[in-house]
Amino acid sequence: NSTTSQEGPAAYIGVLDIFGFESFAINSFEQLCINYCNEALQQQFNAFVLKNEQEEYEREGIEWSFITFPENQDVLDLIDK
Numbered sequence: 001n002s003t004t005s006q007e008g009p010a011a012y013i014g015v016l017d018i019f020g021f022e023s024f025a026i027n028s029f030e031q032l033c034i035n036y037c038n039e040a041l042q043q044q045f046n047a048f049v050l051k052n053e054q055e056e057y058e059r060e061g062i063e064w065s066f067i068t069f070p071e072n073q074d075v076l077d078l079i080d081k
Contacts, residue, residue, distance in 0.1 A: 036079055
């Protein structure tokens with residue numbers, strides 16, 4: 001995915017996906033690094049906000065509905081190796 005042309009930089013709006021590993025016909029190492037970082041940040045958010053809050057609700061006896069959320073920790077672990 002090139003963002004420049006022979007005339008100069010092209011104007012564009014980029015949106016980073018905070019959840020996943022996209023599947024493009026052509027995917028660059030740069031995109032993999034972006035996806036990896038975003039997924040690592042998402043895992044931190046899940047741990048500190050969702051998991052910890054739900055554990056605190058249980059400790060305090062607060063009535064609530066468990067929030068399920070997908071995790072891609074296995075993918076992060078694979079790339080970390």
